Amino acid sequence: xxxxxxxxxxxxxxxxxxxxxxxxxxxxxxxxxxxxxxxxxxxxxxxxxxxxxxxxxxxxxxxxxxxxxxxxxxxxxxxxxxxxxxxxxxxxxxxxxxxxxxxxxxxxxxxxxxxxxxxxxxxxxxxxxxxxxxxxxxxxxxxxxxxxxxxxxxxxxxxxxxxxxxxxxxxxxxxxxxxxxxxxxxxxxxxxxxxxxxxxxxxxxxxxxxxx
Amino acid sequence: xxxxxxxxxxxxxxxxxxxxxxxxxxxxxxxxxxxxxxxxxxxxxxxxxxxxxxxxxxxxxxxxxxxxxxxxxxxxxxxxxxxxxxxxxxxxxxxxxxxxxxxxxxxxxxxxxxxxxxxxxxxxxxxxxxxxxxxxxxxxxxxxxxxxxxxxxxxxxxxxxxxxxxxxxxxxxxxxxxxxxxxxxxxxxxxxxxxxxxxxxxxxxxxxxxxxxxxxxxxxxxxxxxxxxxxxxxxxxxxxxxxxxxxxxxxxxxxxxxxxxxxxxxxxxxxxxxxxxxxxxxxxxxxxxxxxxxxxxxxxxxxxxxxxxxxxxxxxxxxxxxxxxxxxxxxxxxxxxxxxxxxxxxxxxxxxxxxxxxxxxxxxxxxxxxxxxxxxxxxxxxxxxxxxxxxxxxxxxxxxxxxxxxxxxxxxxxxxxxxxxxxxxxxxxxxxxxxxxxxxxxxxxxxxxxxxxxxxxxxxxxxxxxxxxxxxxxxxxxxxxxxxxxxxxxxxxxxxxxxxxxxxxxxxxxxxxxxxxxxxxxxxxxxxxxxxxxxxxxxxxxxxxxxxxxxxxxxxxxxxxxxx
Numbered sequence: 001x002x003x004x005x006x007x008x009x010x011x012x013x014x015x016x017x018x019x020x021x022x023x024x025x026x027x028x029x030x031x032x033x034x035x036x037x038x039x040x041x042x043x044x045x046x047x048x049x050x051x052x053x054x055x056x057x058x059x060x061x062x063x064x065x066x067x068x069x070x071x072x073x074x075x076x077x078x079x080x081x082x083x084x085x086x087x088x089x090x091x092x093x094x095x096x097x098x099x100x101x102x103x104x105x106x107x108x109x110x111x112x113x114x115x116x117x118x119x120x121x122x123x124x125x126x127x128x129x130x131x132x133x134x135x136x137x138x139x140x141x142x143x144x145x146x147x148x149x150x151x152x153x154x155x156x157x158x159x160x161x162x163x164x165x166x167x168x169x170x171x172x173x174x175x176x177x178x179x180x181x182x183x184x185x186x187x188x189x190x191x192x193x194x195x196x197x198x199x200x201x202x203x204x205x206x207x208x209x210x211x212x
Numbered sequence: 213x214x215x216x217x218x219x220x221x222x223x224x225x226x227x228x229x230x231x232x233x234x235x236x237x238x239x240x241x242x243x244x245x246x247x248x249x250x251x252x253x254x255x256x257x258x259x260x261x262x263x264x265x266x267x268x269x270x271x272x273x274x275x276x277x278x279x280x281x282x283x284x285x286x287x288x289x290x291x292x293x294x295x296x297x298x299x300x301x302x303x304x305x306x307x308x309x310x311x312x313x314x315x316x317x318x319x320x321x322x323x324x325x326x327x328x329x330x331x332x333x334x335x336x337x338x339x340x341x342x343x344x345x346x347x348x349x350x351x352x353x354x355x356x357x358x359x360x361x362x363x364x365x366x367x368x369x370x371x372x373x374x375x376x377x378x379x380x381x382x383x384x385x386x387x388x389x390x391x392x393x394x395x396x397x398x399x400x401x402x403x404x405x406x407x408x409x410x411x412x413x414x415x416x417x418x419x420x421x422x423x424x425x426x427x428x429x430x431x432x433x434x435x436x437x438x439x440x441x442x443x444x445x446x447x448x449x450x451x452x453x454x455x456x457x458x459x460x461x462x463x464x465x466x467x468x469x470x471x472x473x474x475x476x477x478x479x480x481x482x483x484x485x486x487x488x489x490x491x492x493x494x495x496x497x498x499x500x501x502x503x504x505x506x507x508x509x510x511x512x513x514x515x516x517x518x519x520x521x522x523x524x525x526x527x528x529x530x531x532x533x534x535x536x537x538x539x540x541x542x543x544x545x546x547x548x549x550x551x552x553x554x555x556x557x558x559x560x561x562x563x564x565x566x567x568x569x570x571x572x573x574x575x576x577x578x579x580x581x582x583x584x585x586x587x588x589x590x591x592x593x594x595x596x597x598x599x600x601x602x603x604x605x606x607x608x609x610x611x612x613x614x615x616x617x618x619x620x621x622x623x624x625x626x627x628x629x630x631x632x633x634x635x636x637x638x639x640x641x642x643x644x645x646x647x648x649x650x651x652x653x654x655x656x657x658x659x660x661x662x663x664x665x666x667x668x669x670x671x672x673x674x675x676x677x678x679x680x681x682x683x684x685x686x687x688x689x690x691x692x693x694x695x696x697x698x699x700x701x702x703x704x705x706x707x708x709x710x711x712x713x714x715x716x717x718x719x720x721x722x723x724x725x726x727x728x729x730x731x732x733x734x735x736x737x738x739x740x741x742x743x744x745x746x747x748x749x750x751x752x753x754x755x756x757x758x759x760x761x762x763x764x765x766x767x768x769x770x771x772x773x774x775x776x
Contacts, residue, residue, distance in 0.1 A: 016406040040440035141461035144453035
C-alpha cells in the first residue's frame with residue numbers, strides 16, 4: 001500500500017460492523033452449513049422410516065416387537081459412549097474458559113482429556129460397528145441409514161479430533177493464548193456441535209421405538 | 213454518495229511489491245478477490261461455450277425427425293451434461309464466484325473478502341470439479357439421466373458397463389463444485405455482514421449487494437442438503453445401499469425431495485444476482501435513482517424466504533399427495549408477487565428517465581422482457597392442472613430457457629458490458645456490442661418461443677427423436693439455434709479486440725454512483741487507499757460523480773485482512 005493510507009488492523013483489534021470477529025461469524029456460518037447437511041440426511045432417515053411398510057425390518061426367527069429392535073445393539077455400550085462424548089464437551093468448555101483466563105496448564109490438561117475422550121468414543125463406535133446384529137449397509141435401508149448417519153458423524157468426530165490436536169500443538173507452542181483465542185473458540189464450538197448432533201442421532205436411532 | 217475515496221493509478225507501486233512474483237502466482241494463485249473473480253468468469257465462460265456446443269449438437273440431431281446424427285444414449289448424455297454444466301459450471305460460478313467476488317467487496321467499500329485464502333481454495337476446486345463431469349465421456353459415457361438424475365434411471369448400470377462411471381463422475385463433480393460454492397457462501401456472508409464501509413447501513417447497500425446477500429444465505433443452507441442427497445445416491449451406486457430401492461425399504465420419491473429442496477432455491481441463486489445486476493444498470497442508464505429501492509430490497513428477501521417453500525412444484529406428476537400439490541401451487545404463485553414488484557420498479561425507473569440506449573441497458577431491457585415472459589409461463593405451470601399436461605414437454609423447456617437464458621444469461625451479458633471497462637481498463641466497441649445484442653435477442657426468441665407451441669402440441673422433452681408432425685417446428689428452432697450460437701462470436705471478437713486495441717477506460721465511463729466507480733479502472737490491490745464514509749444511497753444523481761481527492765487520514769478501514 002502506498003504512503004498516506006490507513007493501517008490495516010490485526011484480527012483482534014479489527015473494527016467490524018457487528019463487533020464480532022470475522023472468524024467467529026465464519027465458524028457459525030460453517031456450522032449452519034453442517035446443520036443443513038445433517039438435517040437433510042436426518043430428513044432422509046425419517047422419510048424412509050415413515051414410508052417403509054415395516055420398520056425396522058424383521059429379523060428372521062424372532063418375533064416382531066421392541067425386544068427385537070433393541071437386540072441389534074450391544075447395550076450398555078451406546079449409553080456409555082454417549083456419556084463419554086458429552087463429558088468431552090464439558091471438559092472442552094472448561095479448557096476454553098481456562099485459556100480465556102490465561103491458565104495455560106489447566107487448558108492443556110483439559111484439552112488432552114477431551115482428546116482422549118473423543119478417541120475413546122471413536123473406539124467405542126468401532127467396536128459397536130463390528131458387533132452389531134443384523135445391521136448391514138446394503139441389505140436394507142435400516143442398515144444403510146444407520147451406517148451413513150453414524151458414520152458421517154464419526155467422520156466429523158475424527159475431523160474434530162484432528163482439529164483439537166492442531167489446537168493442542170498450537171497452544172503448546174504458545175501460538176494460542178489469552179490474547180489470541182479465536183481458533184480455540186472455533187474448535188470448542190465445533191466440538192459442541194458434534195456433541196449436539198450425536199444427541200439427536202442417539203435419540204433417533206437408539207431410543208425411539210417406531211410406531212408399527 | 214459523498215465519496216472521499218482515492219483511486220490509484222493501476223500502475224502505482226501497489227503492484228511493486230508483487231513485481232518479483234511469477235505470472236502464475238499473480239494470476240492463478242492470487243488471493244485478491246478481483247483476480248479470483250476474473251478467473252471464475254474465464255473458467256465459467258469456457259464451460260459455457262462447451263455446454264453451448266453440446267446444445268448445438270443436440271439441435272443438429274433434432275433438426276429433422278428420424279435423424280441419426282447422435283445415437284439416443286449419446287443424445288441423453290449431451291442433454292444431461294448440457295443442463296448440468298450450464299447450471300453448475302457456468303451460471304452459478306459466473307454470477308456468484310465471478311461477479312460476486314469482483315464487485316461485492318468493491319461495492320461495500322472493503323479491501324477484500326473476509327477470508328482471501330479460503331476464497332482461492334474455493335476457486336481452485338472449480339476447474340477440476342468441472343472437468344470431472346466431462347471425464348464421464350472418457351469412461352464409457354457421461355451421465356445420461358438428465359441433470360435431475362432421478363433413480364431408478366440414474367442408479368441403473370448402462371448396458372455393457374460394469375459400473376455407471378459417467379453417473380459417478382457427475383455425482384463427484386457436483387459435490388466438489390458444491391463444496392466450493394458453500395465455502396464461497398460462508399466467505400461472502402461474513403464479508404457483507406462485517407466489512408461494510410462506515411456509514412453503509414443495510415438500507416444504503418447497492419441492490420446488487422442485497423441480491424448477493426440473499427443468494428449466499430440460500431447457497432449456505434441448501435447446497436449441503438444437495439450434498440447429502442448426492443452422497444446418498446453415490447452410496448447406492450458404489451456400495452449398493454438401497455436408499456432408493458423400494459424392495460429393500462428405499463423410496464424413489466426420496467431423491468426427488470432431496471434434489472428439489474436444493475434445486476429450486478438454486479434457480480433463485482441463479483436469478484437473484486442477475487436481477488441485482490439489472491437493478492444496478494437501469495438507474496445508471498436512466499440517470500434516475502432506482503424506483504422503489506426498499507421495495508426491491510424487501511422483495512429480494514421475500515423471494516429468498518419463499519424459495520424454501522415451493523420445491524415440490526417440480527413433482528406434481530410424480531405421485532405426491534393432492535393436498536400437498538395444492539399447498540405448493542399456492543406458494544409458487546405467491547412467489548410471483550415480489551418478482552412482479554421488481555419488474556414494476558424497473559419499468560418505473562425507466563419511465564421519464566434520460567435513457568442512454570447502450571449495450572448494458574439493451575441487455576438489461578432484454579432481460580426484463582424475456583424474464584417476464586418466462587415468469588408468466590411459470591405461473592401457468594404453477595397451476596397443477598396445467599402442469600399435469602405440460603410437465604415433461606417442450607413447453608417446460610421453453611419456460612426454463614426464457615428464465616435461465618432470457619434471465620440469467622442476458623443478465624450476465626448486461627453485467628459484462630457494464631463492468632468490462634472497470635475490470636479490463638478498456639472499452640468495448642459500441643457498434644459490435646449493439647449488433648451482438650440484437651442478434652442474441654432476436655434469435656433467442658426465434659429459437660425458444662416456438663418451443664412453447666410445440667410443447668403444447670405434445671412434443672416431449674429429452675427425446676432424441678420425435679413424431680414427424682413436429683418436424684417443421686424443430687427445423688426452424690434448430691436453424692435459429694445455429695445463428696444464436698454464431699452470434700456469440702461477435703462478442704468474442706469484440707472482447708479480444710478490446711483487450712488488444714481497445715481505448716483506455718476512464719474510472720467512471722457510465723457515470724455510476726456505486727463505490728466501484730470511485731476507484732481506478734482496473735482497481736488496484738486493496739481497492740481503495742482510504743475508505744469512503746457513506747452518507748447516502750448509491751443512486752443519487754444530484755451529487756457529483758465520485759472524484760479523486762485528498763485521502764482522509766481519520767478514516768479506519770474495517771476488518772480487512774492484510775493481503776500477502
